[in-house]
Amino acid sequence: MRNEDGPRVAIIGGGATGLAAARRFRESDVAATIFEKESVLGGRMATRVIKSEGGAEGVFDSGAQYFFAHTKRFSEMTNYWVERGEAFEWGKGFHTARIGLREDDDPRYAAKRGFEAFAEIVGEGLDVERGREIVRLAPEGEGWTLEDATGETFRAEAAMLTAPVPLATALVDASGWSLPESIRTPLDKIKYDPCIAVLALLERESGVPEPGGVFVSGESVAWIADNKRKGVSPNGEAVTLLASSEFSRTYWDYADEEIAARLMDEAEPWTCNCAEKVEVVRWKYSQPYRFYEEPFAFVAHPAPLAIAGDAFVSPHVEGAVNSGFAAAERLIAQLGG
Numbered sequence: 001m002r003n004e005d006g007p008r009v010a011i012i013g014g015g016a017t018g019l020a021a022a023r024r025f026r027e028s029d030v031a032a033t034i035f036e037k038e039s040v041l042g043g044r045m046a047t048r049v050i051k052s053e054g055g056a057e058g059v060f061d062s063g064a065q066y067f068f069a070h071t072k073r074f075s076e077m078t079n080y081w082v083e084r085g086e087a088f089e090w091g092k093g094f095h096t097a098r099i100g101l102r103e104d105d106d107p108r109y110a111a112k113r114g115f116e117a118f119a120e121i122v123g124e125g126l127d128v129e130r131g132r133e134i135v136r137l138a139p140e141g142e143g144w145t146l147e148d149a150t151g152e153t154f155r156a157e158a159a160m161l162t163a164p165v166p167l168a169t170a171l172v173d174a175s176g177w178s179l180p181e182s183i184r185t186p187l188d189k190i191k192y193d194p195c196i197a198v199l200a201l202l203e204r205e206s207g208v209p210e211p212g213g214v215f216v217s218g219e220s221v222a223w224i225a226d227n228k229r230k231g232v233s234p235n236g237e238a239v240t241l242l243a244s245s246e247f248s249r250t251y252w253d254y255a256d257e258e259i260a261a262r263l264m265d266e267a268e269p270w271t272c273n274c275a276e277k278v279e280v281v282r283w284k285y286s287q288p289y290r291f292y293e294e295p296f297a298f299v300a301h302p303a304p305l306a307i308a309g310d311a312f313v314s315p316h317v318e319g320a321v322n323s324g325f326a327a328a329e330r331l332i333a334q335l336g337g
């Protein structure tokens with residue numbers, strides 16, 4: 001068993017929620033470790049790179065496309081990253097097919113080198129265990145024992161679960177203990193839309209208007225982003241298509257080629273249907289449409305545990321970060337930090 005002497009808190013998941021929580025623990029000098037099943041940080045703040053034989057390199061935001069900063073603390077944090085040149089204001093609105101550009105006073109922010117790189121920067125200096133899929137989280141003694149997919153175990157006084165809620169509750173079930181009904185019942189009501197993303201490296205410039213995003217509201221395609229126009233893909237014509245939730249549900253099990261062909265066909269007015277290379281990404285839990293009414297769920301017994309994420313109050317990057325902060329503060333208070 002590793003980590004017999006710490007950390008005090010084990011955070012399962014290195015997306016926006018887990019990263020925000022880990023930074024909050026660090027502010028209070030509470031030792032916390034993120035356990036992330038992937039080799040990269042960011043979760044649904046994800047980026048892919050596709051290279052062509054001809055030397056083009058497309059950088060695609062494949063999950064979150066932009067974020068708002070409405071709440072005080074989150075907008076202070078956003079300003080900090082903007083000043084450091086890692087985040088930027090992408091625009092104050094996008095084109096909507098048939099209506100044209102619709103702007104308001106609300107800045108939409110994006111990350112200069114894509115959201116995954118941004119998550120890595122936010123994660124700098126934090127204690128992160130990558131490639132650690134936690135398959136068991138069991139209360140033992142005065143704390144938690146975590147076990148990863150290789151059978152290695154870790155100890156922590158408190159734990160935070162930040163995976164999409166159906167995965168978090170499945171982990172609890174697989175660990176052989178139960179959450180109180182007052183928490184489990186509302187957690188089971190949380191529902192997420194699936195989303196299929198098609199990433200297309202184009203041979204030519206796209207027709208997506210400035211600043212590089214268009215809401216399509218077609219039968220299949222909901223949103224198209226030109227990552228070059230956005231500023232994250234300087235060396236490749238990289239277009240992200242997000243399918244509607246209806247399309248994503250209906251075509252979830254279809255072959256990638258079929259999905260890509262249907263979406264590219266509908267998106268032709270903006271993408272010239274001239275893709276050199278295409279990849280398909282499936283997000284089973286993209287964004288929740290039914291939420292928990294508090295910023296996090298918390299149990300003190302048998303050992304302190306917080307469950308947090310974008311399904312708590314607000315289904316976005318900003319909501320996830322705020323949930324992570326709030327849950328961390330509750331655990332810090334519980335641990336007497």
Ligand SMILES: Cc1cc2nc3c(=O)[nH]c(=O)nc-3n(C[C@H](O)[C@H](O)[C@H](O)COP(=O)(O)OP(=O)(O)OC[C@H]3O[C@@H](n4cnc5c(N)ncnc54)[C@H](O)[C@@H]3O)c2cc1C
Pocket residue numbers: 012013014015016017018035036037038041042043044045062063064065066067068132133134135162163164167171195197242283285286287308309310311315316317318320
């Ligand atoms: C296609 C798409 C478009 C979106 N567009 C926007 C947008 O434009 N604006 C916006 O604000 N939001 C958008 N969102 C939503 C936004 O991405 C999420 O709200 C936010 O990123 C959620 O962060 P999170 O940390 O709560 O969850 P996640 O990002 O899902 O992080 C959870 C992490 O836990 C890890 N994990 C899961 N299980 C385990 C385990 N057992 N052990 C270890 N690690 C585990 C995962 O690998 C993941 O890294 C979009 C999402 C998608 C998919």
